[in-house]
Amino acid sequence: MPDTAATPTTPVHLRAAGVSVVLVCDGARLPAVLYWGTDLGELGAADIVALAAASVPGTVSNDLDDVTRVGVLPEHSAGWVGRPGLAGHRAGRAWSPLFTRTAFHVQPDPAGGGTVRATGRDDDAGLELRLEIELLASGVLRQRATVAVPAGAAGGGGGGGEPFVVGGLALALPVPPVATELFDLAGRWGRERAPQRAPFVVGVHSRENRRGRTGPDAPLVLAAGTAGFGFREGEVWAVHVAWSGNHVSYAERLANGAAVLGGGELLLPGEVRLAQGEEYTGPWVYAAHAIGLDGIAARFHTHLRSRPQHPRSPRPVVLNTWEAVYFDHDLDRLVDLARVGADVGVERYVLDDGWFRHRRTDKAGLGDWYVDEDVWPRGLHPLVDEVRRLGMQFGLWVEPEMVNPDSDLARAHPEWILATGGRTPPLSRSQQVLDLAHPGAYGYVLERLDALLREYPISYLKWDHNRDLVDAGHSPFGTPGVHAQTRAVYRLIDELRSRHPHLEIESCSSGGLRVDLEILERTDRVWGSDNIDPLERQQIQRYTVQLLPPELIGAHVGSPRSHSTARTHDLSFRAGTALFGSFGIEWDVTTASAEERKELAAWVQLYKDVRGLLHSGTVVRADQHDPAAALHGVVASDRSSALFALVQLATPLTAVPGALRLPGLDPERRYRVTVQPPGDTPAVRQRRLPAWLATGVELPGRVLAEAGLRTPALNPEQLLLLRAEAVGER
Numbered sequence: 148m149p150d151t152a153a154t155p156t157t158p159v160h161l162r163a164a165g166v167s168v169v170l171v172c173d174g175a176r177l178p179a180v181l182y183w184g185t186d187l188g189e190l191g192a193a194d195i196v197a198l199a200a201a202s203v204p205g206t207v208s209n210d211l212d213d214v215t216r217v218g219v220l221p222e223h224s225a226g227w228v229g230r231p232g233l234a235g236h237r238a239g240r241a242w243s244p245l246f247t248r249t250a251f252h253v254q255p256d257p258a259g260g261g262t263v264r265a266t267g268r269d270d271d272a273g274l275e276l277r278l279e280i281e282l283l284a285s286g287v288l289r290q291r292a293t294v295a296v297p298a299g300a301a302g303g304g305g306g307g308g309e310p311f312v313v314g315g316l317a318l319a320l321p322v323p324p325v326a327t328e329l330f331d332l333a334g335r336w337g338r339e340r341a342p343q344r345a346p347f348v349v350g351v352h353s354r355e356n357r358r359g360r361t362g363p364d365a366p367l368v369l370a371a372g373t374a375g376f377g378f379r380e381g382e383v384w385a386v387h388v389a390w391s392g393n394h395v396s397y398a399e400r401l402a403n404g405a406a407v408l409g410g411g412e413l414l415l416p417g418e419v420r421l422a423q424g425e426e427y428t429g430p431w432v433y434a435a436h437a438i439g440l441d442g443i444a445a446r447f448h449t450h451l452r453s454r455p456q457h458p459r460s461p462r463p464v465v466l467n468t469w470e471a472v473y474f475d476h477d478l479d480r481l482v483d484l485a486r487v488g489a490d491v492g493v494e495r496y497v498l499d500d501g502w503f504r505h506r507r508t509d510k511a512g513l514g515d516w517y518v519d520e521d522v523w524p525r526g527l528h529p530l531v532d533e534v535r536r537l538g539m540q541f542g543l544w545v546e547p548e549m550v551n552p553d554s555d556l557a558r559a560h561p562e563w564i565l566a567t568g569g570r571t572p573p574l575s576r577s578q579q580v581l582d583l584a585h586p587g588a589y590g591y592v593l594e595r596l597d598a599l600l601r602e603y604p605i606s607y608l609k610w611d612h613n614r615d616l617v618d619a620g621h622s623p624f625g626t627p628g629v630h631a632q633t634r635a636v637y638r639l640i641d642e643l644r645s646r647h648p649h650l651e652i653e654s655c656s657s658g659g660l661r662v663d664l665e666i667l668e669r670t671d672r673v674w675g676s677d678n679i680d681p682l683e684r685q686q687i688q689r690y691t692v693q694l695l696p697p698e699l700i701g702a703h704v705g706s707p708r709s710h711s712t713a714r715t716h717d718l719s720f721r722a723g724t725a726l727f728g729s730f731g732i733e734w735d736v737t738t739a740s741a742e743e744r745k746e747l748a749a750w751v752q753l754y755k756d757v758r759g760l761l762h763s764g765t766v767v768r769a770d771q772h773d774p775a776a777a778l779h780g781v782v783a784s785d786r787s788s789a790l791f792a793l794v795q796l797a798t799p800l801t802a803v804p805g806a807l808r809l810p811g812l813d814p815e816r817r818y819r820v821t822v823q824p825p826g827d828t829p830a831v832r833q834r835r836l837p838a839w840l841a842t843g844v845e846l847p848g849r850v851l852a853e854a855g856l857r858t859p860a861l862n863p864e865q866l867l868l869l870r871a872e873a874v875g876e877r
Contacts, residue, residue: 158195162186163259164286164446166436170263171199171216175247176225177267177278179216180320183288183384184436210403217405219278220292221319222246229399230351230409233276233294234314241272241311258284273300274311278318285450288434289389290318295426313419316429317395319409322371322384326406329398330376330383330440331366332690337678337711339363339659340690347371347406353397355413359580359616359629361391361661367694369396370443371408377770379439379810386410387447387694389664390430392616392633408434415627433664440693441810445765448696451667452763458651458671461758462698463494463540464751465731467609470679470710472735474501474508476522480737482533487736489537491744492751495731496534497542497609502527505554510577513549514556516595531603542607543599544655547592548636549613550581556591563588565628567620575614583635584621584628593639600647610640610670612656640669653701659691667699672729674701679733680709681716681724682864685794688728689768689779697781698762702728704747706735716864718743719828722750723792723866727761727779730754749825757790764789767811775799776858780869782811786848789871790823795861806855809871812848818871819845820856826868835860845874 158171158181169182181202190198204214211226218225220232224245236242246267255261260282267276277293296311327347331354334341345352354366370385388394388410396410411429419427435446451457466488472480476498485496504519506512518526527543534541550557550564557564557579565580566572572579583589599605621628644650651671654661658677667673673695676687684702691700702725708715725731730751736744761781767789769778775798780791791809812818821843837857844856851871859867 157192158199159253159263160187160190160195161255161261161263161282163256163282163284164449166282166286166288168282168288169195169198170280172248172251172265173216176215177218177220177222177246177248177276178251178263178265178280179218181216183320183434184323184382207403217319217321217407219280219290219318219320220246220276221407221409229401229405229407230317230397232292232317232319232409234316235294235312236314237273237311238309241274244269244272244274246274246276256284260284260286273297283450283453285453286435286437286446287450288320289431290434291429291431292316292318293426293428294421296421296423298424300423308423310420310422312417313414313421313427315395315411315414316427317397317409317411318429318432319407320384320386320434322406322408324404324406325373325382326371326384327374328372328376330370330372331368331396332693333366334363336363336657336660337676338683338687339676340367340687342690347398347400349400349402351397351399353395355395357393357413359392359619359632360612360656361663361666362615363657363660365662366396367662367690368443369398369408369410370440371398371406377439378441378768379770381439382436383438383440383443384408384436385434385443387433387664388412388430389433390633391636391661391663391666392629394430412630415629418627418630430665441767444693447694448766451664451696451699456668458698461755462672462729462762464492464754465495465497465542465701465703465729466493466736467497467499467703467731467733469499469544470705470733470735474506476501478523478529481530483737484735485530485534485537485539487739487744488732489539491732491736491748492755493539493732495540495542495607497544497607498527498530499544499609500546500611502543511551511553513546513551513578514554514581516545516547516592516599527603535604540606541604542609543603543605544609544611545596546611546613547596547639548581548583548632549578551578553577560587562622565616565619565621565632567618567625569625570618572618575617578614580614580616580619580632582621582628582632583639584631589635589639593642596643597646600643600650606649607651607653609653609655609674612661614657637665637669644669655701659687662691662695664694667695672699672701675728678709678711679703679705679725680712680714681705681721682714682796683712684724685777685796688724689777692766696762697728697766698758700728701731702726703731703733704750705733717828718746718750719826720864720866722747723826723868726750726754726757727781727792730758746825753823753825760788760790765811769808769810772805773800775863776804778807778809780809780811786811786813786816787873791869791871792826792866793859793861793869794866795863797863799860802860804858804860807858808853808855809851809869812851812871813873813877814847814849814852816848816877817845817874818848818851819843819874820851820869820871823868823870826866
């Protein structure tokens with residue numbers, strides 16, 4: 148069906164991957180979502196019209212005489228008394244625009260879903276609004292809006308030629324009354340992605356982020372669902388704001404029962420001012436509907452894996468030098484580390500912080516992006532050459548958006564620091580933020596990074612971002628600078644990728660503090676957390692996969708004693724945790740015993756054997772009755788095999804554990820379930836385990852999911868890997 152410019156006398160029905168979205172335009176209004184949820188099947192025009200008519204609520208006392216549905220852009224002028232979609236004004240006027248639809252285009256996608264584009268105008272306010280609504284083949288729905296002041300606009304409600312100051316531009320989607328609970332994530336540095344729940348009551352649940360980066364306490368996804376929904380059960384609706392700067396995600400229920408999920412960029416006062424001929428486009432707001440949080444995760448994973456730029460090559464085993472050597476950059480020591488790494492199977496060696504001028508501690512040197520001549524008299528070439536001779540790729544750590552006051556750059560260009568009102572923002576980690584919206588600063592950073600990438604065969608940049616943007620004003624007047632900074636970072640990365648198309652980039656921001664779908668449009672991995680204590684990582688990774696598939700999440704094997712928490716763990720627990728991500732090592736393996744190196748090499752080989760499964764299959768997480776244990780895994784897309792991890796987080800409530808249920812398998816196929824070495828360590832085998840573990844067991848998938856197997860009794864902070872392989876033909 149070709150693109151149509153239609154007067155939408157009937158609602159539009161889009162379908163993809165088990166999801167239906169029905170849009171309707173009442174009168175000359177902008178589109179509203181009539182229905183978003185489980186696929187409604189093939190509907191004729193008469194059925195859709197009847198559905199629209201049957202969904203109009205009745206009027207109630209002391210309310211508006213005419214009922215208007217809440218639009219994708221909620222409008223106060225149309226009677227919506229909740230958070231308006233567009234907030235702003237022109238000299239105190241044009242603050243309540245009412246858009247009249249001027250165009251409406253529908254473009255179905257043969258692969259499923261389609262795109263709706265609508266335009267509206269308010270001539271009195273002198274504004275134009277453009278909406279893009281897409282149901283993708285994955286079943287993910289996304290939408291964004293652009294507000295513009297057309298050239299020659301004579302409106303403004305009396306505001307004359309004053310610019311229109313955009314206070315906010317947020318889009319919303321309706322959720323039905325059965326969605327009575329909310330779920331999102333909170334956290335702090337080193338303990339990111341902590342789940343929290345709340346009742347979905349009348350009022351606003353608003354998660355506002357003013358850190359200038361996604362942040363450790365970002366909701367990641369904000370979900371509403373039926374009472375008691377979990378990983379595998381309950382109907383769930385969820386949204387994610389794809390923006391790496393300040394943003395808001397919210398859930399709102401009005402007294403009349405109408406409820407929405409929404410979000411957008413959180414603009415600072417006066418940050419976006421539109422003169423005639425100018426426009427502002429908000430970020431994409433992604434949304435998903437499914438059964439259970441696993442269903443929501445699967446939709447996002449399918450979408451991400453469908454992108455042309457999604458990493459297709461096997462995710463390499465990484466050795467990162469940070470927790471191995473910190474700032475002690477001695478060539479001989481780093482070469483020894485590389486050689487041991489190569490011996491255990493490492494494929495990518497990343498030199499972390501400390502290689503550039505004046506960088507002997509974290510208090511100096513940021514911004515001076517030249518190889519330190521004192522530490523590296525021959526440059527990085529001796530190390531890079533040896534790394535590549537050993538068969539590994541070479542990667543390098545950078546933090547281009549930051550600057551230490553104690554640096555040649557800051558002394559030469561103090562005006563390149565984000566600052567407000569003639570004062571210096573408070574220090575964080577002994578650093579300030581470099582104003583990349585300043586052409587001089589942008590040009591300097593681009594030239595320095597480009598020069599490094601041209602001089603050395605660098606295949607990977609670990610791109611860090613270690614502080615919040617506080618009091619972040621753009622020089623020379625101190626105007627708010629977060630929006631422009633975020634756009635400049637995107638532009639910088641895009642330009643580097645254009646010049647070096649084979650370069651991969653990791654979004655590392657104090658660990659996992661810049662994790663969103665817009666930074667992922669231009670990066671290939673995120674660092675899950677600076678905390679690689681496997682006990683903490685079990686939770687962090689369990690909920691990071693709520694948005695991202697495992698291959699995009701950096702997960703490393705740390706030293707026996709965690710640098711972040713001082714806990715001590717067996718190698719099997721550390722490696723078995725890191726296995727379910729983009730696997731790496733962050734440990735001075737030159738200090739490891741011969742037995743430890745042998746075991747580590749076995750884990751590296753296992754990762755290489757199963758990464759094809761882990762990085763293409765469906766993530767499953769069991770709803771456990773006992774919070775002391777967790778079960779998660781990945782099931783192959785054709786459900787021919789699966790790898791599960793049974794994780795004992797703490798001492799169990801009962802002496803004899805209950806049933807071990809394996810989710811996600813084909814209920815009609817038979818599977819052989821066995822212990823997966825080396826996830827059967829001596830510490831595990833010393834326990835009195837159920838007899839089936841010694842020989843394995845063969846059962847139908849339905850039995851494994853419903854009746855389950857006797858759960859082994861593990862010590863706290865241990866895990867056991869289980870492999871399930873389909874037996875016979877389907």
